[in-house]
Amino acid sequence: MCTLEKRGNLFFLTLTGDDEHRLSPTLIDSLITALSQVKSQAVRGSVLITTAHGRFFSNGFDLGWAQAAGSSSAARDRLHYMVDSFKPFVAALLSLPMPTIAAVPGHAAAAGFVLALGHDYFLMRRDRGVLYMSEVDIGLTFPDYFTALMRSKIGSVSARRDILLAGTKIKGDEAVRMGIVDSAYDSAESVVEAAVRLGERLAEKKWNGEVYAEIRKSLYPEPCGVLGLVPKTVIASSKL
Amino acid sequence: MCTLEKRGNLFFLTLTGDDEHRLSPTLIDSLITALSQVKSQAVRGSVLITTAHGRFFSNGFDLGWAQAAGSSSAARDRLHYMVECFKPFVAALLSLPMPTIAAVPGHAAAAGFVLALGHDYFLMRRDRGVLYMSEVDLGLTFPDYFTALMRSKIGSVSARRDILLAGTKIKGDEAVRMGIVDSAYDSAESVVEAAVRLGERLAEKKWNGEVYAEIRKSLYPEPCGVLGLVPKTVIASSKL
Numbered sequence: 001m002c003t004l005e006k007r008g009n010l011f012f013l014t015l016t017g018d019d020e021h022r023l024s025p026t027l028i029d030s031l032i033t034a035l036s037q038v039k040s041q042a043v044r045g046s047v048l049i050t051t052a053h054g055r056f057f058s059n060g061f062d063l064g065w066a067q068a069a070g071s072s073s074a075a076r077d078r079l080h081y082m083v084d085s086f087k088p089f090v091a092a093l094l095s096l097p098m099p100t101i102a103a104v105p106g107h108a109a110a111a112g113f114v115l116a117l118g119h120d121y122f123l124m125r126r127d128r129g130v131l132y133m134s135e136v137d138i139g140l141t142f143p144d145y146f147t148a149l150m151r152s153k154i155g156s157v158s159a160r161r162d163i164l165l166a167g168t169k170i171k172g173d174e175a176v177r178m179g180i181v182d183s184a185y186d187s188a189e190s191v192v193e194a195a196v197r198l199g200e201r202l203a204e205k206k207w208n209g210e211v212y213a214e215i216r217k218s219l220y221p222e223p224c225g226v227l228g229l230v231p232k233t234v235i236a237s238s239k240l
Numbered sequence: 241m242c243t244l245e246k247r248g249n250l251f252f253l254t255l256t257g258d259d260e261h262r263l264s265p266t267l268i269d270s271l272i273t274a275l276s277q278v279k280s281q282a283v284r285g286s287v288l289i290t291t292a293h294g295r296f297f298s299n300g301f302d303l304g305w306a307q308a309a310g311s312s313s314a315a316r317d318r319l320h321y322m323v324e325c326f327k328p329f330v331a332a333l334l335s336l337p338m339p340t341i342a343a344v345p346g347h348a349a350a351a352g353f354v355l356a357l358g359h360d361y362f363l364m365r366r367d368r369g370v371l372y373m374s375e376v377d378l379g380l381t382f383p384d385y386f387t388a389l390m391r392s393k394i395g396s397v398s399a400r401r402d403i404l405l406a407g408t409k410i411k412g413d414e415a416v417r418m419g420i421v422d423s424a425y426d427s428a429e430s431v432v433e434a435a436v437r438l439g440e441r442l443a444e445k446k447w448n449g450e451v452y453a454e455i456r457k458s459l460y461p462e463p464c465g466v467l468g469l470v471p472k473t474v475i476a477s478s479k480l
Binding site for chain 2 (some may be wrong): 033076079135136137138139140141142147155156157158160161164165166167172
């Protein structure tokens with residue numbers, strides 16, 4: 001499902017297994033627990049890198065589990081349940097007291113794309129994997145926190161229209177051009193290596209984690225509002 | 241004034257006549273009726289293309305009709321009347337349950353520019369026609385829904401300043417560079433042909449119109465708020 005490791009300053013949250021890493025209630029719960037552990041062990045210089053094994057970063061919520069409910073209304077209840085369960089995870093990610101990097105070596109769709117976007121830095125593979133908001137094609141509207149996050153993280157008006165309203169599938173280099181992804185790499189290994197290099201550079205800054213998190217919230221007030229995250233003033237300066 | 245035709249999947253709303261296509265109460269009313277008809281005939285795969293004959297897409301509200309009122313306060317009343325009549329048209333356009341394309345073969349100024357911007361895709365001629373928000377030059381402030389729409393559709397801060405605060409006249413290629421227009425073409429015919437090609441491509445997706453409209457609203461929450469359009473959750477997936 002997912003593992004959490006610590007190597008020096010860097011926490012590695014990895015979606016394991018060679019499947020689609022569907023965000024089921026179980027996986028969402030494991031991810032929330034993992035972030036909780038990361039937060040409790042945070043020190044100045046900590047950095048989180050989230051990555052995945054296999055061909056998929058994550059293909060979104062576990063719609064198969066929803067459909068297995070038996071009836072269409074029970075299926076919708078299960079979908080809503082996953083939407084509501086994932087919301088505190090995104091809130092925790094946006095509040096994490098350290099820099100966060102998504103090292104995306106495969107496809108990221110729907111809630112999986114949102115998972116990646118919830119990180120401060122987004123690195124991706126260029127030769128494989130697409131980013132895709134599948135909802136318009138499947139026939140689903142977006143949860144409020146999805147659109148709020150996407151509006152905050154994707155600056156280009158036409159890119160937002162292409163992604164949300166046209167369901168465009170975007171490969172690495174295009175994602176960089178559109179301003180969604182910071183940089184793209186030639187293999188799964190090199191995405192992770194680049195994330196580690198970036199992580200070490202950020203770690204050297206030894207930022208105060210509480211200040212870092214509050215500044216992040218002030219950067220993204222719209223999703224924070226929807227997620228119930230209130231920014232606060234922090235003066236952690238040794239000079240004041 | 242305006243005509244509505246259907247050819248296959250595509251609805252064509254055309255501003256007819258070789259004049260400035262000024263948005264008078266009569267024309268606004270015809271446009272609202274036309275959108276109503278389009279909405280009632282909408283099916284999966286429907287697409288709206290709005291275009292015009294002659295040298296103008298639209299030069300905005302019928303200020304001549306306002307001035308003919310006789311007194312300066314009666315003229316202002318007529319202007320306010322047109323501002324209020326046009327608002328539900330823009331609301332209907334932003335709620336239309338299908339992709340919308342503005343194929344602009346001539347000048348689009350003030351409310352005419354807003355008319356074009358209210359579409360999901362904006363195609364324009366490069367060799368003739370300018371986009372122009374004339375209000376600062378005429379001495380008029382903007383209706384609230386104008387600025388909300390322009391802020392949502394024009395992403396660049398300096399472009400917004402140039403357009404609204406400096407009354408800059410923008411030709412096709414510049415409009416593409418500024419991110420306002422999707423693409424520019426060498427003649428009136430080729431703008432429309434490109435709109436048809438785009439329309440057919442979008443039609444093939446056979447999107448659920450209700451979902452499409454709700455996703456569009458979630459893309460543009462600020463104008464939707466001003467226009468009284470409340471987004472709602474829709475689950476139209478056959479899988480749920």
